[in-house]
Amino acid sequence: MILITGASGNYGKSTIDFLLEKGVPSTQIKALVRDESKASHLKSKGLELRFGDYDNYEQLVEAFAGIDKLLLISGSDPFNRAKQHENVINAAKEAGVQHVIYTSFERSNETESSPIWFIASSHIATEKLLISSGLKYTIFRNNLYLDILPWFFGDNVLETGIFLPAGDTKAALTLRDDMAEATANVLLSEGHEDKVYAFSNTENVNIQEIAKDLSEVVGKNIPYISPSVEVFTETLTKAQVPNEFIQMFASFTSAIKEGEFEVSTTDLETLLGRKPTTAKEYLSSVYNA
Template sequence: MILVTGATGNYGKSTINALLNKGISASIISALVRDAAKAEDLKAKGISLKVGDYDNYAGLVEAFKGVDKLLLVSGTDLVNRTEQHKNVVKAAKEAGVKHILYTSFERKNESETSPIYFLAKSHLETEKLIKESGLTYTIFRNNLYLDVLPMFFGEQVLDTGILFPAGDTKSAFALRDDMTEATANVLASEGHENKEYSLSNTENISLQEIAQNLSEIVDRDINYVSPPQDVYVETLTKAGVPAQYVGMFASFAETIKQGEFSSEKTDLENLLGRKPLTAKAFLKEVYGTK
């Protein structure tokens, strides 16, 4: 039995769909959801629903009984995430889960000097918990999703250009659905015990190159400007962007600039058995009809 947590979220649901597309029987897939009413589409596909959440330890133990492979999709509650994941790992061990798989993040800097340490800390702590648990594990070091770039660019990017303080550093951004397909391939096969995979694109690309690609796609000049951090923060703040988003965007821009998402690893391509979707192809899907 395969159990996918966070099954109504983007990553969990996409992984389940990828498993089904591979021909894995719905009868051996279950989904952990907080609200069964939000998972009617999964139920209609024959997926068994387990109601529970990361804060309810006893509920997790019950939900995990009979599970061979458990995909722990990282939670979104940054304040309580480590404790929540601790519940999952302990419950998995108590319930007799044979193999836990975890969606972590790609990085080079694991210290508190990382611009995204507020996100990184709980991932690093969870990886440690998993390895110390004695459970067989697989850890996915997911790169930054191509899918989030439009959010960084803003809705008016075709009129205003790209304002983002990421410098000229290249990154191996990858499509979330490519990552979930690779995750499904691991869940559906053997030979991945106690391994870590970097789910990064084989292509490294800069924001300047992305602006050039976008210019070609929409047939007009899309400029890329990488301002100083303080100027960027001031500009977004004056534009009325909520402070929490300004801080997050600025942190990710600095992380890109420092090369944290650059990668020469081919794990994603190897697990997919094909080249991951390129940034240009993604941009064409998003902006090609505008």
């Protein structure tokens, strides 16, 4: 029996869809949700809903009863996530879950000097706890999503160009659906116990190359400017972009510039059984229309 946490989110929904496409009966998949009103699409697929909040330990123990494999999709609250994940792992042990699969993330800097330490710290803590838990585990080191590029670029990118402090460092940006399909493949097969897999693209690209690809896709020159973080912050502040978004964009693009997401090896192609979607293929699917 498989349980997917965060089942109403993008990663969870996509993983469930791939499991169903690959022939897993809906009766063998349980979906953990917090809000039933956001899970009607899951019920329509024949899945049993189980209700649980990462902050509610007793609720999690009850929800995990009878589960063999549990996909722990990382929580969306970076400041409380370490404790929430600890609740999930401990509840899984108490409920008799055999194998926990966790969506962590790719990084090269595991110190507080990382520009994304606020994200990294909880993932690192969760990995350590899971490895020492006595449970069978599989950890996915997920690279930065290709899907985040339009968010970084803004709605007017085709008119204004790309303005990000990412420098010319490359990153193995990866489509979320490719990760979800590989996740489904791992859930469906054996031999993945106590493994750490790199979920990264087979190509590393920088934003300059992405700007060139986007230019070819839309048939016009899309310039790329890489300002300092200070100029970037000042410019977006004057444009009345909310500060929390500015800080998020600055942190992740600075991480790109520092090489946090550039990799030399990946397990994704092997686990997918095909080449991952390239940056240009993704840009074409989003901007070609």
